[in-house]
Amino acid sequence: MSRTQTWVDAPSKPHWTPPPGAVDAHVHVFGPEAQFPFSPKAKYHPEDATPEMLFALRDHLGFSRNVIVQASCHGTDNEATLNGIAKSNGRARGVAVVDPDIGLDDLKTLHAGGIRGVRFNFLKRLVDNAPKDKFLEIAKKIAPLGWHVVVYFEADILEELVPFLEAIPTIVVVDHLGRPDIAQGPDGADITRFKQLLDEHPTIWTKVSGAERLSPMGPPFDDFVEVIRPVVERYPDRVLWGTDWPHPNMEHRIPDDGTLVDVIPRIAPTAELQRKLLIDNPERLYWPERLSGNERA
Numbered sequence: 001m002s003r004t005q006t007w008v009d010a011p012s013k014p015h016w017t018p019p020p021g022a023v024d025a026h027v028h029v030f031g032p033e034a035q036f037p038f039s040p041k042a043k044y045h046p047e048d049a050t051p052e053m054l055f056a057l058r059d060h061l062g063f064s065r066n067v068i069v070q071a072s073c074h075g076t077d078n079e080a081t082l083n084g085i086a087k088s089n090g091r092a093r094g095v096a097v098v099d100p101d102i103g104l105d106d107l108k109t110l111h112a113g114g115i116r117g118v119r120f121n122f123l124k125r126l127v128d129n130a131p132k133d134k135f136l137e138i139a140k141k142i143a144p145l146g147w148h149v150v151v152y153f154e155a156d157i158l159e160e161l162v163p164f165l166e167a168i169p170t171i172v173v174v175d176h177l178g179r180p181d182i183a184q185g186p187d188g189a190d191i192t193r194f195k196q197l198l199d200e201h202p203t204i205w206t207k208v209s210g211a212e213r214l215s216p217m218g219p220p221f222d223d224f225v226e227v228i229r230p231v232v233e234r235y236p237d238r239v240l241w242g243t244d245w246p247h248p249n250m251e252h253r254i255p256d257d258g259t260l261v262d263v264i265p266r267i268a269p270t271a272e273l274q275r276k277l278l279i280d281n282p283e284r285l286y287w288p289e290r291l292s293g294n295e296r297a
């Protein structure tokens, strides 16, 4: 498998500036392969996307912190993610992918390394299997640590996943809105079903990310904005946002990260919505020790 670069080297500076303390809550690191080899089961073989490159992007875009999500190409070996967190000077936390038989000592080591959640991936193009019973075993193990679960799936399996999502005893964060068909518009079947899920389950959150993956129109992502702004306005306390740098598998429509940041004030049009999306909500999951006072408890 030849190595692929899925990000632009010099993204534009966004026109909009994130507030101080803002968290880019969905990024990955790849390798460096010489130090942290990819999984033999990886479905893609990326170029190195190192912590140093990530932090340069963070600063360029005007963010203060990152949440590094273990990418499928690293399997259940979280060392590359932990390395990224360790190099961040406290400005990154992470989400791991773990084996079902993981023990409490290993979970505590991950916690000490800045991990605050686990990810379950259901995309057939990314993983060989997604055993719900094993995932639930993991969810039960991580719940006492105060962690949450991140789930990545596509809209066509949402219905069959509902009982599984309901059985998870922690907050559940759905990556990239569960990949609705944006072309259906703001009242389309996919986004309507997803909002019903959020209406019925106050512990389900979502990342309002993935404009570059979900928008048939492309930049400046007018179609994504029209469908997703109502989600941010309806669930202001349960949304996170991330660039998804280095954009795994985006070989053909590689996004300019500056244009992605400029989507934020259009889906979260007020300063209050922006503060919740980029600071308050991610702090509740990833830096809860920083929260004080009743309003933010």
Ligand SMILES: O=C(O)c1cc(C(=O)O)oc(=O)c1
Pocket (backbone or CB within 6 Å): 070, 071, 072, 073, 126, 175, 244, 248, 249
């Ligand atoms: O849609 C994807 O290809 C993708 C892949 C991964 C991963 O490989 O972990 O993560 C994402 O957030 C998105």
